[in-house]
Amino acid sequence: MTSGPYNYSYIFKYIIIGDMGVGKSCLLHQFTDKKFMADCPHTIGVEFGTRIIEVAGQKIKLQIWDTAGQERFRAVTRSYYRGAAGALMVYDITRRSTYNHLSSWLTDTRNLTNPSTVIFLIGNKSDLDAQRDVTYEEAKQFADENGLMFVEASAKTGQNVEEAFLETAKKIYQSIQDGRLDLNAAESGVQHKPASPGRPLAAPPSSRDNCAC
Amino acid sequence: MSSFLKYHENSSVGVDEATIKDNVTYYKIKVKVGSVNWHVMHRYNDFVELHDKLVSDHGVGKELLPPKKVIRNKTPKFVEQRREALNVYLKEVLNYLKLSMPYEFAHFLDFHKYDIFFLLTDLAKTLYLEGDNLLENAKSYKFTPLELHAISERLKMACPPTEKQDQTYDFSHVLDFCSQLRSLDVEGSYEKYGTSNIILNELQFDFIPFKSLVNLRILGVPMRCIQSVGSLRDTLVNLSVLTATVISLNEFLLVDILHKEPSSIADTVKWKKLAMINFGNNNIENVDWAIKLVPRLQHLSLSSNKLKELCDISSLHELRILDLSMNSFSLCEKWHAKIGNVVKIELSQNKVESLRGFSRLYSLESLNLGCNVITDVEEVQHICKLPCLEYLWLTANPVASIIDYRVKVIEQFNSRMSEICLDNERASEKELDTARVLQALRVVKEGKIPTFLDNHTSHSFNKS
Numbered sequence: 001m002t003s004g005p006y007n008y009s010y011i012f013k014y015i016i017i018g019d020m021g022v023g024k025s026c027l028l029h030q031f032t033d034k035k036f037m038a039d040c041p042h043t044i045g046v047e048f049g050t051r052i053i054e055v056a057g058q059k060i061k062l063q064i065w066d067t068a069g070q071e072r073f074r075a076v077t078r079s080y081y082r083g084a085a086g087a088l089m090v091y092d093i094t095r096r097s098t099y100n101h102l103s104s105w106l107t108d109t110r111n112l113t114n115p116s117t118v119i120f121l122i123g124n125k126s127d128l129d130a131q132r133d134v135t136y137e138e139a140k141q142f143a144d145e146n147g148l149m150f151v152e153a154s155a156k157t158g159q160n161v162e163e164a165f166l167e168t169a170k171k172i173y174q175s176i177q178d179g180r181l182d183l184n185a186a187e188s189g190v191q192h193k194p195a196s197p198g199r200p201l202a203a204p205p206s207s208r209d210n211c212a213c
Numbered sequence: 214m215s216s217f218l219k220y221h222e223n224s225s226v227g228v229d230e231a232t233i234k235d236n237v238t239y240y241k242i243k244v245k246v247g248s249v250n251w252h253v254m255h256r257y258n259d260f261v262e263l264h265d266k267l268v269s270d271h272g273v274g275k276e277l278l279p280p281k282k283v284i285r286n287k288t289p290k291f292v293e294q295r296r297e298a299l300n301v302y303l304k305e306v307l308n309y310l311k312l313s314m315p316y317e318f319a320h321f322l323d324f325h326k327y328d329i330f331f332l333l334t335d336l337a338k339t340l341y342l343e344g345d346n347l348l349e350n351a352k353s354y355k356f357t358p359l360e361l362h363a364i365s366e367r368l369k370m371a372c373p374p375t376e377k378q379d380q381t382y383d384f385s386h387v388l389d390f391c392s393q394l395r396s397l398d399v400e401g402s403y404e405k406y407g408t409s410n411i412i413l414n415e416l417q418f419d420f421i422p423f424k425s426l427v428n429l430r431i432l433g434v435p436m437r438c439i440q441s442v443g444s445l446r447d448t449l450v451n452l453s454v455l456t457a458t459v460i461s462l463n464e465f466l467l468v469d470i471l472h473k474e475p476s477s478i479a480d481t482v483k484w485k486k487l488a489m490i491n492f493g494n495n496n497i498e499n500v501d502w503a504i505k506l507v508p509r510l511q512h513l514s515l516s517s518n519k520l521k522e523l524c525d526i527s528s529l530h531e532l533r534i535l536d537l538s539m540n541s542f543s544l545c546e547k548w549h550a551k552i553g554n555v556v557k558i559e560l561s562q563n564k565v566e567s568l569r570g571f572s573r574l575y576s577l578e579s580l581n582l583g584c585n586v587i588t589d590v591e592e593v594q595h596i597c598k599l600p601c602l603e604y605l606w607l608t609a610n611p612v613a614s615i616i617d618y619r620v621k622v623i624e625q626f627n628s629r630m631s632e633i634c635l636d637n638e639r640a641s642e643k644e645l646d647t648a649r650v651l652q653a654l655r656v657v658k659e660g661k662i663p664t665f666l667d668n669h670t671s672h673s674f675n676k677s
Contacts, residue, residue, distance in 0.1 A: 013385060045369045048388040048422065063385045079371035083380065191380050194342045 008052050008059035012172055013189035014165075015080055017105055018090035019098040020069030023124040026155035027090065028066045031165050036156050043068040045076050053166060055173045061193070062165065081112035085181075085189030086120065086168040091139075093123045093152060094131040099139065106146060116181045117189065118171045122164050123152040214359055214411050215328040216366070217314060220247035226307050226322065228300040231292045238292055240299055244322050251409030253323040257281075260299060266317045271310060278302055327409050329363040329370075334382040336360060341386040353396030358434060359406060361399065361418035364391065365440070368422070391422035401434030401457075414438060419469075420445050433457060436464040446482065451489040459495040463503030475502050482506060488531075493517050500524050515540065516559070522546075527553045538562050538581070545570035560585065561606065568595040579604040583636075587612045590621045597625040608636040617647070624648035624655070 016024045025047060029037045032049040047066040052059055065084070067077035081087070087109050091098040102121070109119055121143045123134065136152060143150035149167060153160035172190065175181035181188055217224060224246040231240050232254075239254040260278060267273035279298035285291065310318055316334075324331035340347075347354055367384060401414045414435055420426070421443035429445065430453040454465050467473050470482060489512040497518040504510070510529045514536035521541045526532065527550065535552065536559040543564040554576040561583040568587065571580065572595040580602065587610040596602060607613055607622065613636075615621070623630045623640045630640060630648055640648065 013383075048385065048392060049424075050389050050392055061389075063389055065385070076369070076371045083383070194345075 008061045008193055010058065010060045010173075010176075011191040011193065012060055012062050012085045012169060013083055013191075014062055014064040014086040014088060014168070015084040016064065016066045016088045016090060017077065017081075017109065018069060019092070019095075019101050019105075020071075022069065022090045022092040022095075022098050023155045024069060024088075024090050025066050027088070027122065027124060027153070027161055027164075028064055030155045030158055030161045032064070034158065036158070042070065043073075045073060046080055051165075053169055055166070055169050058173065060169055060173070062169065078108065078112060081109065083187045083189045084113055084117055085172045086118045087113060088120050088122055088164060088168065089148070090122045090124050091134070092125050093134050093139075094125055094128050096133045099123075099134045102142065106148075114185075114187045114189075116175055118168050118175070119146075119148050120164055120168045121148045121150040122160075123150070124155055126152040126159060127154040127156050214332075214362060214416060215246040215249040215251075215324070215409075216330070217246050217319075217324060217328050218330055218370070221311050221314070223247050224307070224311075226303045228296050228303060231296045233287070233292075236287075238287065240296055242303065242322065244324075244327075246328065249327065249409060249411060251323060251327050251407060251411075253321075253408065255321070257295065257299075259321070260302070263317060263321045267306065267310070267315070270317075271313070271315050273306060273309060277305060323407075326407055327411060329366050332360065332363050333367055333384055333387055336363075337382050337384055337386045340390040341381050341383075344386060344390040348390070348393050348395075351395065353398050353428060353430070354394055355398040355400065358399060358401050358413040358416050358418060358438060359411070362416035364388075364422055365418045388422050392424040394423060395425055396428040396430075397423065397426055398430045398432070399434055400432045401438070419443060424448070427451065429453070431455070431457060431465075436468055439465070439468045441469040446484050448486060449484065450486050451491075452487060453491040453493070454495070455491065456494040459492060459497060461497060461499065461501050461503070462490075462492060463501060463506075465492075466503045466506050473503075478506070483508060485509070488512065490514065491516075491536075500526060504529065512536075523548065523551050525551050527551060529553060533557065535559065543586075549573035549575075556601075568592040571596050571599070575600060577602050581606040582610065583607070584609040586610065590615060590618065593622050593625045597627070603632055604634045606636055617651075620644050620647045620651060624651045627652070 016028060018024055020042070025040050025043050026037055028047065028049045029035060029040070032051045043066060045068055049064045049066065050061060052061045054060070065080050067073070067080060089102065089105050089109065091102055106119070109117070121139065123136070123139050139152075140150055149171065151160045151164050153164055155161060172181065176183065176190060181190060183190055183192065224244075226245070227243050228240045229243050231238055233239070237256055239256050241252050241254055243252045244250060261281070264273070264278045268275050279295055279302065282291065306318065319325065319328070319331045325335045326332065364387060403412060403414050405411065406413055414433075417438050417440050419439065419441035421441055424444055426445055426448055428451045429449055433456045435458060459465065463473055466484065467478070467482065470478065484507045486509060487507045488509050490507065490510060491514040493514055494517040497515060497520060500515070500520065500523060502524070504513075504526055505528055508529070509531055511531050512534040513532060516536050517539040519541060520537060521543070530553055532553060533556045535555050535557065538559045539562045541564060542560060543566055545565055545567075546569075548570045549572075552574070555574065556576055557579040558577065559581045561581045563585050565582055565585040566587060571577065577599050578601045580596070583606040587607060590612050592612070596605075605622075612618060619635055619640070622635055623633055623644060626633050631645060633640065
């Protein structure tokens with residue numbers, strides 16, 4: 001295979017959720033473009049981004065759905081949970097209300113994804129420590145109680161942003177290795193890269209199975 | 214275009230008529246979804262094939278389909294009976310499967326050609342399998358306005374639960390491809406699309422999913438179809454908007470900006486990387502101020518428009534090539550004050566009478582004035598001192614038909630006459646000899662000293 005952007009073995013599907021204005025789109029932008037978008041417009045419906053990362057020597061393409069936080073888009077965003085391998089749940093450490101809503105986001109996530117979906121809690125805007133409204137300890141405890149992974153990150157400085165996306169991928173990859181996550185299940189949110197480039201489009205139904213093995 | 218998910222309550226099918234082609238009877242199925250309709254032709258055997266799948270996978274009653282008949286199945290009476298039976302059959306099946314709309318049934322009715330959701334599932338599969346390949350060989354990819362419209366609309370919709378659980382058909386593959394694509398072609402049309410009543414140039418779309426687009430070519434799509442340029446302002450380098458009845462550049466450059474007033478335009482709407490603009494074959498009458506939103510512009514092509522005069526575009530410091538062929542320029546006054554360091558100007562097929570306006574374009578290397586109305590050979594006096602000019606076209610002007618035209622033009626360039634390439638041809642030795650004689654005569658006539666010396670100094674000064 002050639003090297004470069006088209007060489008990867010898996011596709012992982014992520015979803016980013018959380019209240020309006022917590023910085024979901026900025027986190028995505030920081031992760032895909034390594035830039036901070038100062039005045040990021042409100043997301044309408046959904047946004048999308050990709051990046052290829054490496055976990056345990058395997059190249060993995062992340063397809064990330066960034067959802068609108070506004071309540072009126074809830075019906076739209078709910079429909080994107082299905083088949084996500086990773087869910088990044090974001091709150092704003094300077095606004096307690098966004099933290100208080102986490103349990104409702106978590107309920108949605110648990111109901112609409114599958115049991116193997118990795119849920120990662122991100123306390124965003126960690127650069128604004130002076131205006132902090134939610135302590136690290138409190139959020140950490142919430143995460144532990146609910147079995148979530150957790151970091152505080154900053155889309156502005158980039159602190160911990162890589163880590164959050166990468167740790168999630170590592171956990172998903174581990175689930176694949178352990179066999180807890182079935183690659184062929186439609187809702188797993190994990191896919192193999194199409195086997196060989198240039199495979200005829202009109203593949204017979206039997207070869208529609210996208211597993212390369 | 215059709216959106217069955219939205220309008221399934223307001224949709225219908227019917228078998229209207231039967232036609233015989235090459236001794237095979239085809240039934241014309243009319244599909245209606247909301248205000249969109251189209252038709253699709255199928256023979257009885259196609260119905261049988263579909264029916265088998267629907268019976269085995271989707272619980273459609275086996276006895277529903279009118280039975281086969283082997284002999285005498287072409288009599289008009291029988292065909293009419295069968296048409297009516299198939300009409301009833303399709304209506305019943307649609308009614309029964311309205312909510313789940315299985316893939317096979319949707320395909321049978323050509324939903325994958327006209328419906329947002331089904332078109333995108335097929336596109337997703339294509340791009341999942343071929344996308345990386347297409348991106349790798351870096352050719353430009355063509356999306357129809359129908360596909361772009363579908364993508365834009367789909368992003369505003371909730372994604373529906375479907376029986377197609379296969380991730381190969383997931384919409385994310387489409388967006389994944391779009392976000393990496395570098396060269397895009399869009400071609401519009403005012404014709405009805407396929408057998409439907411959809412007109413491509415009435416569909417609206419945006420460029421939001423295209424995050425890395427470098428080259429964009431729009432052909433025959435009116436600007437009112439474009440709702441947003443997304444992040445193109447940060448990435449686009451080459452832009453062509455051809456045959457799109459554009460009247461003014463800002464129709465595209467500010468397409469998503471509501472108040473197109475110079476005073477209210479922020480810096481953020483600048484096209485940061487755009488270097489080549491081609492708006493050939495439109496109805497542009499003026500190069501307006503919006504051009505200043507493209508500070509890195511190097512190549513501006515406005516061939517085949519309705520331009521008469523240029524506005525001040527000297528703020529475009531990097532502009533090198535200006536193609537204004539097939540317009541209505543006549544005077545070209547003081548162009549040195551309007552355009553900066555342009556190297557190449559194409560003005561063929563205009564109405565230019567005089568070369569006076571070009572006399573101080575000191576960076577000019579190439580000037581094409583073919584097919585204009587220059588009559589006096591002395592007009593060349595205005596440009597004969599341009600230090601870098603090397604390529605000049607005056608062919609198909611009245612001046613080109615006078616006796617010894619070439620020699621008379623070349624002669625005026627004095628010491629540089631051997632460097633000039635007139636109408637694609639350098640002066641031959643013979644022409645140069647004649648030119649020198651003419652020059653001597655001119656010296657005598659005008660009583661001037663031969664100008665080699667000062668010409669030489671000014672020449673080297675300008676070159677350095």
